[in-house]
Amino acid sequence: MKRKISSLDEEEKRVSSLLFNKSKKFTENITPLENDIDIDLKPAWVDEDDQQLTAAIIPKVKSDGLYTQKLKLKYETLIGTPGWAKITKKDDNTDKLMRAVGHLQKTKSSGLNKNNLVVKKCPRINYETGNEGPIISNIEFHPKISVVLVGGKSGVVSLFSIGGDVNTKLHSFKLNSMEVDVAQFNPDGSEVYISSKTCHNYCVYNLAKADVKMVQLPKAIKRAKTFKLSPNGKLLATSDKFDEVFIISAQSKELLRVLKLNSYVRSLAFSHNSDQLYCYCAQGEVTVWDLSMYRSVKKFIDNGCVTATCMALSSCGQLIATGSGEGIVNVYETQNITTREPQPLKTISNLTTRITNLRFNSSTEILSVTSSYIPNAVKLVHIPSYEVFNNFPKQNCNQVETVNFSPHSGYMALGNNKSCAYLYRLKHYKNY
Template identity: 60%
Template structure:
């Protein structure tokens, strides 16, 4: 038991050092992938030497053993292979039966569509609970079991995830800051944070444990929307009016201004960062090509009166839209050719403004929530589009859900609420973080 506790402590110490530059070797691991690390030269000496190894190969040994066995016991009937005779006209059928027997069928395991097997874990920020009464942002580190939690107090916390106690690893405060967006870059070396109260956004360097404010282009003013692309190369931001500003994360310069006909309510990048989806107030959606900065498609969200938010699945095949009337539409992204395409499915289980939509990593779950009333959250199974009946729980512990996110392999789901907590669930169907 002592040895097990010691190994856990060693792992926590390793993670802490990895994040906060206490060990140069571990910091280097954050900068490079495991495949980049040089492999040590190992002198592999045999434990013993068998004289027969120099005389016979493995194949020769096998043949000798087989001959000895057959000379003593004879060849068993089950080992005598004979080709069955084929009747005329049945060559193809018999061939299929020989190669696709019921014993060879691979089992398929799909996420059940009625009940979601989950377990409530200790709250992520139970040790801190100083990020603000409104937990507006939760993001999981792409490589480490770490979550970033922030809210309207301007305090950003990095906490371990998955243990009996989710320990605080580091925290810092940004003055005059109410976090509205927080995302790790793909490598996990930096986190990007934004607020509506400041003309700058924050880039937090995890290796140096150092936050740095970066001024937005002068034309941007104060951002209402702020989104980092999946490849980490672009920032799309908007003041909520009819323009979207595309910024390079490397040069920090404004690349292009995209003009719309009405105010922009929500925006998101495609899974491959090649397109940008923009959702305007009256329900019009524009898809921009980021290589040419031209509009590829424009269409109207079916039945939408007032738009609120949208999300694209990690596989790129589905688009989900949410309106202020509580309606969620799910579209096939390959069937958006007309100006008024029909959705694959319309979800009407919620009755108030949809404030957050999020797909899990495997596109098997879509979460939809509203921050207007308590416990207004639904988890939708894909592709059956059934709503899981056992969530939200009847214990009423969620309050008004502000944000939802899934860990990189969907092993965990986190929900931030208006009580200052980031609730954490273990999704048992998914085995990894």
């Protein structure tokens, strides 16, 4: 009996010493256990095709790592990040940990460099065709996929798939006796609305069916001198350059309302949420209409404007840019338009001839300012510094008719009076 008790005491002392004694015995005893554990991490599956792909497929790529990185960047540029891969809202505890452990916190991506715009010139979009007319009046990017529409004064409309290195023609069609002045995709990209300043009708092109449908404008409208589709795709606003704006249902094609103004209408722009319509009149007056009540809610005079030409609203809804026949561009904050004669946030006077095209990019970091009256009269303005990028354009672009940006600003397109639709890759933006 005594032997049993003593053996139990000895065992208890041994265990206590192992667990609580500050010696190397504990670590020495568990080390062999770690070595005995066989951890074999294997991939969930193996794709045989992956073994056949090598870096030699893409020229100038020497390693498999660079090849994989290039493929990933190419996919994100053309397609974007898949919905299932998007990061959801962070947990509060994770945020606290990240704030406490500074070296783990990922730094925010820097904004667009105001001094230098990193641009790569890509092959010309319409290299395969070139028959859209001597003047490329419209270039539109598809809202969902990497497809571009090019239209010109010949009435030919062409669709191209763009990939940066190769641009492939998808389809072309001709609108008889109709010059293409405006073309806009609807929000889901299933249809394109095309109008001409010389016609009483407009075209609705269905991409899935490759079907062209001509639609007559209401009898009160002689020609669609200005033509805009609302961002939500429900309304059309058009004017024959007199003092009336016609609001049309995009679905039923019926005339909903006629808005009366004080002078000839030069430019129209819907607000980002389609609730308001901005009308820029010949004498420089801007009228803002509430489309829920069809009532004028604001009126102001564009500072220093003698002859109004064009107008653009940012996609965020915070900025409005107006261009005049004197080559002056004024930029206003929409929330600060509270008086009859508001002061512009910034006045841009880098061009000296009539402003013919204004366009904000999707992130409201770039404003393109264009005049088609002289060669190379195109400026890209950095926002919010409002400094002009001096390194664009580097080439001779001739007389620039239109400038546009892809949905995520990965690409910029430029059309001129020499049948050319140029494409540029803006490397600061990763997605199409």
